[in-house]
Amino acid sequence: MDQSLDTLLGFAPDYDSPIPYMRRTREYYAAIGYTTPYRWAHYLAAPFTPLSKPLNQSKVAIVTTAAPYQPDKGDQGPGAAYNGSAKFYQVYSGDTSVDHDLRISHIGYDRTHTTATDSGTWFPLPALRRAAAAGTIGGVAARFHGAPTNRSHRVTVETDAPEILARIREDGADVAIIVPNCPVCHQTSTLVARHLEANGIPTVVMGCAKDIVEHAAAPRFLFSDFPLGNSAGKPHDVASQDQTLALALHLLETAPGPQTTMQSPIRWNADGKWKLDYLNLEQIGEEELQRRREEFDRQKELARPNRAVKAA
Secondary structure, eight states, X not given: OOHHHHHHHTOOOTTSSOOOHHHHHHHHHHHTTOOSOOOOOOOSOOOOOOOSSOGGGOEEEEEEOOEEOOTXXXXXXXXXXXXXXXXXXXXXXXXTTSOOOEEOTTSOOOTTTOOXXXXXXXXXXXXXXXXXXXXXXXXXXXXXXXXXXXXXXXXIIIIIXXXXXXXXXXXXXXXXXXXXXXXXXXXXXXXXXXXHHHTTOOEEEEXXXXXXXXXXXXXXXXXXXXXXXXXXXXXXXXXXXXXXXXXXXXXXXXXXSSSEEEEOSOOSSSSOGGGGTTTOGGGOOHHHHHHHHHHHHHHHHHHHHHHHHHHO
């Protein structure tokens, strides 16, 4: 179809569609020398637990893939390069009555189009407190819980998800919102959501990687078509963060059944050209691919001591 007819009919450009993260990730890692393709979790059906009480009487838990700031682990600040030494490999929890410095330098968020200067875009505790104060929810659970970004499906399903379920039950939470950041985070979060739902805890995943979450069959999914690292709203935009949370809570209440996806109406920007960049081989030269392979290997070595601690 020619451009004049596209304009006449009001069609959007082909690139302005949800990024195909699974395809781009597979092609990217093959290009830097990792020839065994990663197998993404895939289900054709999902468990589903309806709310047991109205949301304004429910206690809400947060599950995050962000990591506590560790001063001894190198640069983790806004715009920091990928920092494998800051990764974590065991479930952790934190007190929701106090503020926390959680960061995402340990994972592959979109470093071109967002700089990680506002944790409200990946850790919606402030927005959840505002919802509690407004009476939208019954309260915030006593603790939030960190889900390791584990590439092992088995470890996530058999170890991490059951541990998160146990902690959520200890806190007496009624529902959980789960907020991923990187591509593998979206898979991890969906696997955790499935386990919680299968064991009686309604969930909603708030994320930006539509193909990954739907491939793994999340029970409920709020899709924000934003760069990775902004699953909870736009940076320094409280209204967008509150609206994103409100949509997620609405989906918790109204989803008619499993595998329900709702798309946020908020756009990142007017033209959508940011979608052309993330791990897009058409935008990356050979020298840059080689540099990235060397850096990826170096980061794996930096992360190795953390894995050893978990194994011990």
